[in-house]
Amino acid sequence: MIPKTMKAAVIREFGQPLQIEEMPVKEPGENQILVKVIACGVCHTDLHAVTGDWPVQPKMPLIPGHEALGYVVALGRGVKNVHEGDVVGVPWLYSACGGCEFCITGWETLCDTQQNGGYSVDGGFAEYVIADSRYIAHFPPNINFTQMAPIICAGVTVYKGLKETEAKPGEWVAISGIGGLGHLAVQYAKAMGLHVAAIDISDDKLALAKRLGAELVVNAKEQDPGEFLKKQTGGMHGVLVTAPSPIAFKQGLSALRRKGTIALNGLPKGSFDLPIFETVLNRYTVRGSIVGTRKDMQEAIEFALDGKVKATVHPTKLEDINAVFDEMKKGEIEGRVVLEIAKPEHYHRS
Numbered sequence: 001m002i003p004k005t006m007k008a009a010v011i012r013e014f015g016q017p018l019q020i021e022e023m024p025v026k027e028p029g030e031n032q033i034l035v036k037v038i039a040c041g042v043c044h045t046d047l048h049a050v051t052g053d054w055p056v057q058p059k060m061p062l063i064p065g066h067e068a069l070g071y072v073v074a075l076g077r078g079v080k081n082v083h084e085g086d087v088v089g090v091p092w093l094y095s096a097c098g099g100c101e102f103c104i105t106g107w108e109t110l111c112d113t114q115q116n117g118g119y120s121v122d123g124g125f126a127e128y129v130i131a132d133s134r135y136i137a138h139f140p141p142n143i144n145f146t147q148m149a150p151i152i153c154a155g156v157t158v159y160k161g162l163k164e165t166e167a168k169p170g171e172w173v174a175i176s177g178i179g180g181l182g183h184l185a186v187q188y189a190k191a192m193g194l195h196v197a198a199i200d201i202s203d204d205k206l207a208l209a210k211r212l213g214a215e216l217v218v219n220a221k222e223q224d225p226g227e228f229l230k231k232q233t234g235g236m237h238g239v240l241v242t243a244p245s246p247i248a249f250k251q252g253l254s255a256l257r258r259k260g261t262i263a264l265n266g267l268p269k270g271s272f273d274l275p276i277f278e279t280v281l282n283r284y285t286v287r288g289s290i291v292g293t294r295k296d297m298q299e300a301i302e303f304a305l306d307g308k309v310k311a312t313v314h315p316t317k318l319e320d321i322n323a324v325f326d327e328m329k330k331g332e333i334e335g336r337v338v339l340e341i342a343k344p345e346h347y348h349r350s
């Protein structure tokens with residue numbers, strides 16, 4: 001039985017705490033499905049959303065969350081590729097037009113009319129969420145929901161970002177920012193056959209990076225990452241910046257060797273200086289990278305199902321969301337906090 005209302009964490013005003021409210025459970029429209037949420041990861045993007053610090057602002061009021069993982073419990077008209085009881089993820093790339101130059105060339109992440117989960121539409125910090133059946137992530141049954149939820153944003157984002165660095169097996173990549181995204185990036189990079197260096201401003205995060213396979217670590221508060229990494233390796237073939245701090249972008253660039261590519265995932269407000277002379281003469285490539293396509297998503301999930309990538313997770317309750325954001329602001333979260341919203345065994349096929 002699907003209830004008429006659900007518990008959800010709602011933000012009504014930027015900078016204010018989220019409230020746990022009773023909200024209506026919506027009916028899925030054409031091509032849509034209703035998903036009963038079992039777990040939803042908390043991404044730093046959710047913190048940007050509730051702070052309102054990006055140039056494009058979210059809808060208000062808003063239910064954030066774009067790492068929701070759960071069961072399909074109702075189908076709207078026209079849904080073809082998914083069945084009741086299937087395990088699906090509801091990602092940031094919530095929907096796209098399907099017909100623009102980007103959509104038809106495997107770049108749906110750049111669609112101009114895309115919707116974004118937990119930003120332009122309501123997301124997964126709730127007992128139920130509506131999703132577009134054509135853009136969900138597909139999982140097999142009997143997975144560990146808490147463990148898998150972070151793959152739906154953090155995992156696919158860094159996996160795609162690493163591909164965008166064009167670093168090849170045997171080459172060096174630096175991951176800047178070892179948080180929710182970065183701790184998965186270390187593991188994807190290792191699984192992709194890369195040598196990994198980790199950059200953060202916290203020794204705890206660097207210790208985690210080491211445990212996950214980083215061969216070199218550097219605390220950017222204590223020494224210049226570019227200088228250190230160039231001395232140790234001759235420079236990075238690729239750099240992936242996940243840190244939500246503009247200084248990390250500049251420092252990441254300085255760690256590149258000639259012909260290197262820096263892929264940018266982190267989304268702090270602001271800009272950074274691009275030195276023209278070095279960029280031209282060293283043939284640097286600077287590349288933005290936003291989540292991943294549906295194909296990237298299924299590949300990123302495969303790494304996790306194969307056990308090559310395993311999120312470090314801290315399960316908590318929906319009611320704790322404001323405390324989670326406080327910890328995130330202070331940079332105190334190791335890996336990912338995941339909201340456990342319902343127990344997997346509570347779902348029964350009707």
Ligand SMILES: NC(=O)c1ccc[n+]([C@@H]2O[C@H](COP(=O)([O-])OP(=O)(O)OC[C@H]3O[C@@H](n4cnc5c(N)ncnc54)[C@H](O)[C@@H]3O)[C@@H](O)[C@H]2O)c1
Pocket residue numbers: 042043044045046048153154157176177178179180181182199200201202205220242243244245247248264265266267268289290291292328331333335
């Ligand atoms: N491009 C995308 O598709 C995409 C997807 C998801 C998240 N993001 C963005 O990526 C950023 C990170 O998200 P997250 O969930 O991993 O955040 P997080 O809070 O879990 O982790 C951030 C990490 O960066 C580290 N850090 C902070 N300042 C640093 C600095 N100067 N140098 C090196 N490390 C530093 C922190 O210690 C922490 O370990 C956010 O801005 C988020 O919005 C982008």
Ligand SMILES: [Zn+2]
Pocket residue numbers: 043044045046066092153154
């Ligand atoms: Zn995210």
Ligand SMILES: [Zn+2]
Pocket residue numbers: 096097098099100101102103108111112113
């Ligand atoms: Zn499109």
